[in-house]
Structure formats: C-alpha cells, structure tokens
Amino acid sequence: xxxxxxxxxxxxxxxxxxxxxxxxxxxxxxxxxxxxxxxxxxxxxxxxxxxxxxxxxxxxxxxxxxxxxxxxxxxxxxxxxxxxxxxxxxxxxxxxxxxxxxxxxxxxxxxxxxxxxxxxxxxxxxxxxxxxxxxxxxxxxxxxxxxxxxxxxxxxxxxxxxxxxxxxxxxxxxxxxxxxxxxxxxxxxxxxxxxxxxxxxxxxxxxxxxxxxxxxxxxxxxxxxxxxxxxxxxxxxxxxxxxxxxxxxxxxxxxxxxxxxxxxxxxxxxxxxxxxxxxxxxxxxxxxxxxxxxxxxxxxxxxxxxxxxxxxxxxxxxxxxxxxxxxxxxxxxxxxxxxxxxxxxxxxxxxxxxxxxxxxxxxxxxxxxxxxxxxxxxxxxxxxxxxx
Amino acid sequence: xxxxxxxxxxxxxxxxxxxxxxxxxxxxxxxxxxxxxxxxxxxxxxxxxxxxxxxxxxxxxxxxxxxxxxxxxxxxxxxxxxxxxxxxxxxxxxxxxxxxxxxxxxxxxxxxxxxxxxxxxxxxxxxxxxxxxxxxxxxxxxxxxxxxxxxxxxxxxxxxxxxxxxxxxxxxxxxxxxxxxxxxxxxxxxxxxxxxxxxxxxxxxxxxxxxxxxxxxxxxxxxxxxxxxxxxxxxxxxxxxxxxxxxxxxxxxxxxxxxxxxxxxxxxxxxxxxxxxxxxxxxxxxxxxxxxxxxxxxxxxxxxxxxxxxxxxxxxxxxxxxxxxxxxxxxxxxxxxxxxxxxxxxxxxxxxxxxxxxxxxxxxxxxxxxxxxxxxxxxxxxxxxxxx
Numbered sequence: 001x002x003x004x005x006x007x008x009x010x011x012x013x014x015x016x017x018x019x020x021x022x023x024x025x026x027x028x029x030x031x032x033x034x035x036x037x038x039x040x041x042x043x044x045x046x047x048x049x050x051x052x053x054x055x056x057x058x059x060x061x062x063x064x065x066x067x068x069x070x071x072x073x074x075x076x077x078x079x080x081x082x083x084x085x086x087x088x089x090x091x092x093x094x095x096x097x098x099x100x101x102x103x104x105x106x107x108x109x110x111x112x113x114x115x116x117x118x119x120x121x122x123x124x125x126x127x128x129x130x131x132x133x134x135x136x137x138x139x140x141x142x143x144x145x146x147x148x149x150x151x152x153x154x155x156x157x158x159x160x161x162x163x164x165x166x167x168x169x170x171x172x173x174x175x176x177x178x179x180x181x182x183x184x185x186x187x188x189x190x191x192x193x194x195x196x197x198x199x200x201x202x203x204x205x206x207x208x209x210x211x212x213x214x215x216x217x218x219x220x221x222x223x224x225x226x227x228x229x230x231x232x233x234x235x236x237x238x239x240x241x242x243x244x245x246x247x248x249x250x251x252x253x254x255x256x257x258x259x260x261x262x263x264x265x266x267x268x269x270x271x272x273x274x275x276x277x278x279x280x281x282x283x284x285x286x287x288x289x290x291x292x293x294x295x296x297x298x299x300x301x302x303x304x305x306x307x308x309x310x311x312x313x314x315x316x317x318x319x320x321x322x323x324x325x326x327x328x329x330x331x332x333x334x335x336x337x338x339x340x341x342x343x344x345x346x347x348x349x350x351x352x353x354x355x356x357x358x359x360x361x362x363x364x365x366x367x368x369x370x371x372x373x374x375x376x377x378x379x380x381x382x383x384x385x386x387x388x
Numbered sequence: 389x390x391x392x393x394x395x396x397x398x399x400x401x402x403x404x405x406x407x408x409x410x411x412x413x414x415x416x417x418x419x420x421x422x423x424x425x426x427x428x429x430x431x432x433x434x435x436x437x438x439x440x441x442x443x444x445x446x447x448x449x450x451x452x453x454x455x456x457x458x459x460x461x462x463x464x465x466x467x468x469x470x471x472x473x474x475x476x477x478x479x480x481x482x483x484x485x486x487x488x489x490x491x492x493x494x495x496x497x498x499x500x501x502x503x504x505x506x507x508x509x510x511x512x513x514x515x516x517x518x519x520x521x522x523x524x525x526x527x528x529x530x531x532x533x534x535x536x537x538x539x540x541x542x543x544x545x546x547x548x549x550x551x552x553x554x555x556x557x558x559x560x561x562x563x564x565x566x567x568x569x570x571x572x573x574x575x576x577x578x579x580x581x582x583x584x585x586x587x588x589x590x591x592x593x594x595x596x597x598x599x600x601x602x603x604x605x606x607x608x609x610x611x612x613x614x615x616x617x618x619x620x621x622x623x624x625x626x627x628x629x630x631x632x633x634x635x636x637x638x639x640x641x642x643x644x645x646x647x648x649x650x651x652x653x654x655x656x657x658x659x660x661x662x663x664x665x666x667x668x669x670x671x672x673x674x675x676x677x678x679x680x681x682x683x684x685x686x687x688x689x690x691x692x693x694x695x696x697x698x699x700x701x702x703x704x705x706x707x708x709x710x711x712x713x714x715x716x717x718x719x720x721x722x723x724x725x726x727x728x729x730x731x732x733x734x735x736x737x738x739x740x741x742x743x744x745x746x747x748x749x750x751x752x753x754x755x756x757x758x759x760x761x762x763x764x765x766x767x768x769x770x771x772x773x774x775x776x
Contacts, residue, residue, distance in 0.1 A: 001489065001490035001491070053448070053449050054448065057517065058521070059517065059521050060441070060442065060448075060470075060517035060518075061441055061470065061472040061517045061518025061519075061760075061761065062471060062472045062518050062519075062634055062760055062761045062764040062765060063470075064470075064471060064631070064765070065471075065631040065632070065634050065760075065761075065764040065765050066520075066521075066634050066764070068631055069631065069633055069634060069638075073631075074631070074632075074633065075630050075631060075632070075646075075647070075650055076630070076631055077629035077630050077631055077651075077765070077767075078631050078765070079469050079470070079471045079478045079482070079765070080469070080470045080471065081467050081468070081469055081470075082448075082449065082451075082452075082467070082468045082469075082470055083450060083452060083453075083466075083467045083468065084449040084450045090467045094467075094482065094485075096489075097482075097485045097486055097489040097491055098485055098489075100488075100489035100490060100491065101389065101484075101485040101486075101487075101488035101489040102389035102488060103389070103485055103488065103627065129445065129447065129448035129449045130448075130449025130450050131449075131450075132454075133446070133447050133454075239491070241465035242463050242464070242465050243452070243453040243456055243457070243461075243462070243463060243464055243465055243466050244453070244462075244463070245457055245462065246450055246453050246454050246457060250457075258463075259463070262463055263465075372449070372450055372453075373449065373450045373453075376450040376453040376454070377450060377452070377453050377465070377466070377467070379465075
C-alpha cells in the first residue's frame with residue numbers, strides 16, 4: 001500500500017455570498033489549493049472527487065463534472081460523493097484510495113455547498129434529507145432536535161456535565177474563529193453571550209448550533225514521488241470510516257457516535273498512532289454536544305470525561321490538545337459539502353506552519369473528524385507533517 | 389497495483405414495482421450477489437459504495453448508509469456516488485480502487501433507483517437535473533432532445549446512416565432482452581414496430597428510447613487472495629473514466645462522446661488489450677443513437693462505421709461481437725443508479741457461463757460502458773474471465 005500526501009489546500013471564505021455560485025466558490029478553493037501546491041500543475045490532476053449534498057436542488061446530477069469543467073479540468077474523471085455533512089471527508093478518503101491504488105498520482109478532493117439563499121424552512125428540508133426519512137424527517141424532527149436528544153441523554157448520564165459546557169465550547173471555537181479570516185462567524189463571544197442565547201431545541205441554544213454557510217474547500221492528494229518534489233507535504237498516515245444506523249431510534253446509546261469511534265480506531269491502527277500522539281484536531285462540532293462526544297469517541301479522554309477537558313482548557317488553542325483551531329463548524333461555518341475537505345485544509349495549514357495567528361505550537365500530528373447526519377457516516381484522517 | 393476481481397453479482401428484476409422501495413430492491417440485488425459469491429460472507433465486506441441519482445428526492449442524504457443498514461451491513465463504511473446515469477459504473481470503479489489501494493479486501497458496489505411512481509413531468513425534472521442546468525434544463529431541453537440533436541448530427545454527417553439503424557438496434561436489443569428474465573421490457577419487437585412507433589424527439593421515436601425503470605444491482609469486488617477461494621472470479625483487467633463538458637453546446641462534435649473514447653483508451657491501456665480482444669460488450673444505449681456512437685467510441689469500428697456493423701449483424705447475439713446481450717438499457721431497462729452495476733452483473737454472468745439462453749459463446753473478455761448525462765461522465769471496464 002503506497003503512501004499518500006496532501007500537497008496543497010485551499011478554501012473560499014465561509015459565509016453568506018449572494019453573488020457567488022457553487023462553481024465560483026469551488027473555483028476559489030481550487031485555485032488557492034493549486035497555488036499552494038508548488039510542484040503540481042493543473043495538467044497533473046488524474047482524478048477529482050467532490051462532495052456535496054446538493055442543497056437547494058442546484059445541479060443534483062453530474063455536479064462533479066460541472067465543477068471540474070468550470071475550473072478547466074476537462075476530461076479528468078470526476079464523481080460527486082455524498083454522505084450528508086461528511087461528503088467531502090469521504091471525498092478526501094476516496095482521493096487517498098485513488099492514489100494508494102496506483103490509478104492516480106495526483107487526485108483533487110473538494111466540496112462545496114450554497115445554503116444561505118433560501119428560507120429557514122427550505123434549508124430545514126434540505127438538511128432533513130440527511131436524516132432518517134420515515135421516523136425523523138417525516139415526523140418533523142430537525143437536526144437540532146436530534147442533537148438535542150443526544151445532549152439531553154448526555155446531561156442525564158453524566159452528573160458533571162451541564163449546558164455551561166456547551167457554552168464553553170462555543171466561546172472557545174469563536175475565540176479561534178476570530179483569528180481565522182476565512183471564518184463565517186469570525187467574532188468572539190463571551191460566556192454570558194453563549195449562556196443567554198435563545199433556545200433552539202432544549203437544551204441547545206443558538207450558540208450551541210453551527211450556522212448554515214456557503215463555501216468550498218479543496219485539497220490535492222499525491223503519491224510520494226510527486227510529493228517529494230512539492231514545497232509542502234503532509235502524510236495521510238491513517239484513514240478510517242464507518243457507518244451507523246441512520247435513525248437515532250435504532251441505537252442503544254445516545255451519548256456517543258459509534259461510527260466516530262470505529263472510524264478513529266481504524267485510522268489510529270493504520271497510522272500506528274494513538275490519541276496521545278495527536279497534537280490538535282478538527283472535529284465535527286455541528287452542535288456543541290457533538291464536540292464533547294467527539295473528545296470521547298476519538299479517545300482524547302474516557303467516557304464522561306469531556307466536561308473536565310473543557311473546564312481545564314485542554315482543548316483551547318494554548319492547551320495541551322487544541323480542538324478546532326479553525327473555529328470549527330460553530331465559528332468557521334458549515335457549508336455541508338465543503339466541511340470535511342475544509343478540515344483537511346486547516347490541518348494542512350497547521351502542519352505546514354501556515355496557520356498564522358491560530359498556529360498550534362509543535363503541531364506534528366493532526367486529526368480530522370467529519371460526521372454525516374447524526375452519525376450515519378463518519379470519517380477520520382490522521383495526518384502527519386514533517387515526514388518528507 | 390494489486391489485482392481486483394468480481395466474485396459475485398446480482399440484480400433485481402428491472403421494471404415498475406409499486407410495492408417495492410429502493411431499499412427492498414437493493415436488498416434483492418445484494419442477496420443474489422452474496423449468494424453467488426461462494427467463499428465470501430457478509431461479515432467479510434470492508435467497504436460499500438452505492439450509486440443513485442436520488443430520483444424523487446427520496447433519501448437524498450446518507451442513502452448509502454441507509455441501504456447498507458437495511459441489508460445488515462452495520463458499521464461498514466458506505467458512501468453514495470453520483471454521476472447521473474453513470475453513478476454505479478463509477479461505484480464499481482471506486483470499489484476496484486478500494487481493493488487495489490489495499491484498504492479493502494472485499495468491497496460491495498451497487499446502485500438503485502425508483503422512477504416509475506411519478507408522473508412523466510416529475511420524472512423529466514429528475515432526469516433533467518443531470519443535464520446542464522442553465523442552458524439545457526432551464527430552457528426546457530429534455531434528454532430525448534439532447535440525444536435527438538446528436539442523432540440529427542450523426543445522420544447529417546454520415547450518408548450511410550438512417551433512422552432504420554436506430555430501429556435495428558431496438559430490434560436486436562429487444563430480441564436479447566426477451567431472453568433475460570430480469571428485463572423490464574422483455575418482449576421482442578419487429579422492425580415494423582420499431583419503424584412505426586410514435587415520435588418522441590425527431591429523429592428518435594419511442595423504440596429508440598429506453599424506458600424509466602425501478603431496479604437495483606450489486607457486485608462484490610475482491611482481492612486476488614479472496615477471489616482465489618471463490619467459486620467464480622472475473623478479473624477487472626482495465627478501468628477507465630473521463631469527464632466531458634456537461635452541456636452539449638460546449639462541444640465541437642455531436643457525433644461522438646469524447647469521454648467514452650477517453651475512458652475506453654485508459655481501460656484498454658491498463659488491460660493491455662484492445663477492441664479486437666473484446667468478445668462482447670454491454671454499452672450505454674439510453675437512446676439508439678448512443679449505441680451507434682458507442683461502437684465507434686469504443687473502437688469496435690471506424691468513425692461512421694456503426695451502421696455497417698448493424699446491417700451486417702455483427703453485434704447481434706450470434707454475431708462476432710455481441711453488444712448488449714442483456715437487452716441493454718432499451719429492453720432490460722434503465723433504473724438510473726443501477727445501470728452501471730447492472731452491466732457488470734451481466735458481464736459477470738456471461739464470463740462465468742451463467743447467462744442461460746443469452747450466453748455469448750467463447751466469452752473470455754467483456755466490456756462495460758456506462759455514460760452519465762449526455763456524456764459529462766463515462767466509465768469503461770474491461771473484464772476477463774477464466775484467469776483464476
């Protein structure tokens with residue numbers, strides 16, 4: 001099994017961009033990725049994989065070739081991969097497989113979504129299509145509702161946990177996002193702001209929920225031969241993915257996302273590394289409860305230990321294990337199909353020392369964690385800098 | 389680059405099944421594939437990839453995990469791949485990459501679509517989402533219209549070509565489909581029937597167009613180690629894929645699908661084989677003109693030579709190079725997301741001697757050719773029997 005490396009990465013700003021299309025946003029991400037990949041030219045791209053849910057019913061069919069043609073990659077095989085909010089995490093994984101298979105030396109993986117040009121109800125429909133259809137979507141359950149059930153269960157199960165821990169996650173992620181010029185909600189918030197926000201789905205309030213965003217992200221994955229000649233290269237040391245019952249009601253436990261834990265285990269095993277080796281992580285904090293569960297599912301602490309990690313500031317930018325230095329989905333934003341690739345963009349920047357004000361010190365091993373729906377799909381990458 | 393083999397294949401009947409869902413149809417295909425894969429058990433599956441356009445807006449997000457959970461493959465990573473009508477041709481290709489990468493020893497590739505439970509107008513919308521949006525779909529151009537433009541251009545370019553060649557393709561494919569118990573339109577038609585059918589989009593009439601179908605198909609792809617212990621194994625000798633401008637108006641030539649030709653070239657090169665080595669082919673005859681163009685794009689004859697191949701009966705079941713022994717999209721049917729995997733199912737049956745009344749004699753090398761939209765995506769597999 002040959003090694004794969006990320007050699008370039010770029011993204012659009014995340015936010016609300018009424019003058020942009022999914023294609024123009026993708027072009028911005030692609031061009032930044034290609035510029036950063038000193039040593040790789042557009043003509044070198046053997047394969048492309050793009051992630052998108054297709055919110056708004058834009059180009060639901062053939063949107064892969066539709067974006068690659070827009071950036072001039074004519075003829076390059078391109079498919080769209082869809083795994084709800086984990087679409088482009090899976091796209092990165094597929095590009096890694098393409099390179100490892102020997103069928104590609106250079107593979108482009110990216111994602112995009114346009115979400116802000118529709119009403120809340122329409123957006124809810126399009127997010128709802130990633131929930132379980134018969135027993136969640138058609139009964140009116142939204143994603144906030146699904147994660148609120150997880151949050152309630154978590155609070156019930158662990159006495160040390162309180163809604164304040166959700167608010168502290170929000171404060172941390174906004175503090176990081178305020179240092180990220182690409183963030184959608186790039187402002188700081190106080191603990192009081194986060195505590196007193198209007199309820200969305202009890203016990204989750206507005207600051208415990210990520211926004212809907214427009215945006216795109218892209219990375220360039222290459223073989224070792226190609227990577228050796230590039231300015232920067234980050235080794236994809238481990239990759240793991242798993243599925244889980246799509247509907248929450250089919251699961252035994254609401255305090256953990258089993259697919260995340262399984263994906264992490266696979267990725268760690270392939271990398272020959274463990275959670276203690278991880279210097280920072282980008283995790284899927286679509287709701288604050290999701291970040292707490294991620295700490296546990298990824299092995300950063302024992303079950304029920306996440307609130308203590310938050311209280312001790314371990315996962316803050318200056319802590320022992322910074323989580324979501326980019327601002328995470330909460331502050332950086334969550335353009336569904338772009339999110340997973342965007343996490344890889346941040347990890348690339350961190351591991352190559354280009355994260356500016358939000359640079360994690362001594363960052364050698366980074367982890368990305370991308371979840372689809374309420375955990376129906378999960379994908380984890382363990383990335384290693386300074387290898388080549 | 390290690391070898392990949394198809395070791396099992398199955399499909400539902402194609403047709404109109406008001407009592408079935410996309411999940412039940414997929415389960416039928418999966419179970420038949422698993423039964424045929426003597427030597428592989430469900431617990432061996434490391435990865436799944438399913439193709440679907442999501443016609444009707446059913447489970448647009450996370451439908452990959454939704455079908456794998458339905459067949460009991462809990463935890464197995466599964467993503468949905470979308471490339472319009474080439475969705476599951478690309479799914480097969482991705483499963484091959486997964487095995488070649490070493491990240492999976494056994495990968496399930498399949499596809500499904502439910503299309504017949506909606507009105508013609510709604511179906512047209514859902515097919516339209518795979519066309520170019522601004523200049524085709526939104527101006528009212530349907531796929532019949534797009535292929536009719538290709539057909540007109542072909543008839544204008546080649547004096548030997550006439551609408552009768554389209555009708556003869558229909559007669560041939562119906563003759564084959566009548567021998568296929570899984571075919572949607574499994575009846576014979578006469579040349580007069582085909583000649584006198586009502587016009588759909590001039591010069592294409594009803595018999596020159598494939599039906600909309602419900603159905604599912606699945607194949608099991610495995611490493612050589614696994615395949616060696618299986619009852620049957622077909623080597624994936626070559627794989628090729630390519631994209632093309634999504635909108636017809638962006639292309640220089642309407643008489644050929646460039647992505648098909650490019651995909652075939654890649655697949656032949658990887659296989660170390662050429663068109664002369666091919667014993668039979670399953671090609672993407674969504675419209676009769678598409679089958680004629682495929683003959684030329686796949687190198688079965690020179691440019692403009694397809695009508696002669698038809699007149700000489702070369703591509704009939706008893707001819708030198710049978711094309712669409714299954715009945716093709718025209719007679720077997722075209723449940724969008726299932727079609728590419730369904731072609732691989734037919735090739736597996738032919739290459740392992742299980743094609744019953746429609747068995748191609750001395751079938752050692754088969755080719756599958758799956759097209760997305762009007763050629764925005766294409767994927768070709770060259771498959772070899774009797775290797776292990």
